[in-house]
Amino acid sequence: MKLRITTLSENTAGLGSFLGEWGLSILVETEEMNVLLDTGQSISAVHNADILGIDLGQVDKIVLSHGHFDHTGGLRQVLGRMRKEVEIIAHPDMWQAKYSRREGVDRYIGIPFAREELEGLGANFKLTPEPVRLTDNIMTTGEIPMVTEFEEIDADLVVKEGTGFKPDKILDDRALIINTGAGLVVVLGCAHRGIINTLYYAQQLTGVKPIHMVLGGCHLISATEERIWLTIAALKELGVERLGVSHCTGMPAAMVMAPEFGESFFFNNAGTQINF
Template identity: 30%
Template sequence: MTDASQGRSAIVPVPLDSLVVDVLTDNVSDTYVSKALSAVSEFANVVRAGATIISGETLLNANLGFGLQLISKVGAVEHHLLFDTGPEGATFERNCRNLGIELGGIEAIAITHGHWDHMGALPAAVDAIRAGGGTPTVHVNPGMFNQRGVLLQNGSVIQVADVPTPAGLQAQGAAVVNDGDARLLLDGHFYYSGEIPRVSSFEKGRVDHLARRGPNDPWHPDPLLLDERMLVAHVRDLGLIVFSACSHAGIVNVCTEVRALFPEIPIFAVMGGLHLGGVMERIIPDTVEGLRPFGIANIITGHCTGWRALHALADAFGDAVSQSAIGTTYRFDQSLELTR
C-alpha cells in the first residue's frame, strides 16, 4: 500500500481473528470502573488464575508506568508479545504471577521509548521468559539509549534512571533488533512503527525534557522524544487497534500517521497513555478537537493521560472513553462488531 500524499509505502499487518490485551502495569488500580469492549476486571482475572480469596496479596500493584501482554490469533497461529514492561522487576513479576501469565511463551517485546517507567522491568522480563524456556526478541531503536533528565521549576536538572542497553539484554540471552525503521512483527500480526512525524500545530512535546549522550556531556532540550514508537494491529471486521504507550509524539500525530499509513482501515480503538497531565494539560482542548475527525469507537486511556484529560475526553466522546487499569483484560474480535 502506498500513501501518495506522503510518498511513503506502508507495510500492512495481517487481519487478526482476535486480539487479547492484558494490562500488566499501569498507574491505576480500579476493578470497579465501568469496563468497555467486553473487558474482564482484575478481580475476575486473579480468581481465574487460582486465587481463592481477594486480598492485597492476591491483587496487582499499580505503579508509574505501562506494560501490556498482547495475544494475537489468525486461524491456528497464535503469538504472544509484550508491549513495554513497566518500571521495575518486582512489580512486573508479581503482577504476572497473580494473573497466571506463563512468560515462557512470550516471543517478542516491543519497546516504545527509552524511559525507565517503560523499560525498567525489561531485564526481569527477559530473565523470566528465559527461565520459562523462551528466547524473546526485543525491538528497540538507537535513540532510546541517551540519558534523560527533567528540568525542574527551580532551574536544576534531575536525571532519570538509565534504561537497559542492547548489549546487556543480549548478555541475558535476548535477541535484540536495534533499528529505527518500521517493521512487521510475528508473522505480520503487529506493525511496529518508525519515527512518528510531528505535524499538528499544538503537539510540541515536553518543554521540561532533556537528554544527553553520556554523563560527561551537557544536557540539551529534547522535547520531541523522536525515539518513541507505536504499535498497530488490525482485527478483522473491527479495524485498527493503536497502542501508544506515552504519546510523546502527541496522540493526534499518532492517529494522523496511522491514517496516512492505512487509509482504508478505520481506527477502532486507541489504547495507552496520552501524556496530557502536568505540563501538557494546556493542550487538552486542542487534543480533544484533534481526535474528533477520526471517529474512534474506543479510547482506552491509561498511565500518563491525567484525570483532567480523561474527564475532557469523556465529556466529548461519552461511552467511547474508558479508563485502563491494571489486571484488566480486553478482547477484540468479531463479537464486538455484532454488538456495535
C-alpha cells in the same frame, strides 16, 4: 481475528491483588504472535501476570515504546521470567542518556540497566528508526512525524551529551498498530510525539482509516486546556470508537475526556483485559 490485550502494569490497579506502579506494560496476544509493549517500572508486570495466570515465557517479542525508566525498568524481571532469547524491537535512541530538567534539577529518567546485563538475560536488540511489521496484522510505527500544530514535546526533557545537554526530540517514541479487520487498534506507550500525530501516522502506514480503539498513555498530563480540547476534537473527527486512557494521560485531562466520549471511554489500568 482473535485478539486479547492485557494491561500488566499501569499507575493504578484493578480489584484484587493487582499492583499499581507508575509506568506501563501491555501484552497483545493473537493466534500468530504474542507481543509485549514495554515492561513497566520494576516488578508490577511480572506480579500482575502471575495473578492473571499469564506465562511470560510465551511472549514472542518485546517492543519498547521509548527509553524511559517507567517503560523499561521491568526488563530485568520480565527477561528473568522468560528464560530464553527474545527479540526486543526499539529505536537506537533508547540508549541515550535521558534526563528530566525541572526547577534547575537534572534527573536521570533513562533505562536503568546496562545493555550488556540485558543481553546476558537473553535480550536480542533490534534497533531501527523504521516501522517493523511483526505479522500480517501487527506492526510498530517507527519514528512518528510531527504534523499537527498543537502537539509538542515537553521542553523539560533533555539528553546528556558529553558535558552538556540538548533537547530530547524523543525520536524513539513509537506505538503498536493492530489491524483487526474492523478498524485499527493503536496501543500507545506515552505518545510523547502526540497522540494525534501517532494516529495519523498509523492510518498512513496501514492505509486503513477506521480506528476502533486507542489504548494507553496519551501524554496530556502537562497539556494546556487548549491542547486537551484540540485533541478531543481531533479524536472525534478521526471517529475513534473506544478510548482507554492510561499512565501519562493525567487525571485532569482524563476527566475532561470522559464525558466527551461517554460509554466509549474507560480507564485502562493494571489488570484490564480486552477480548476481540
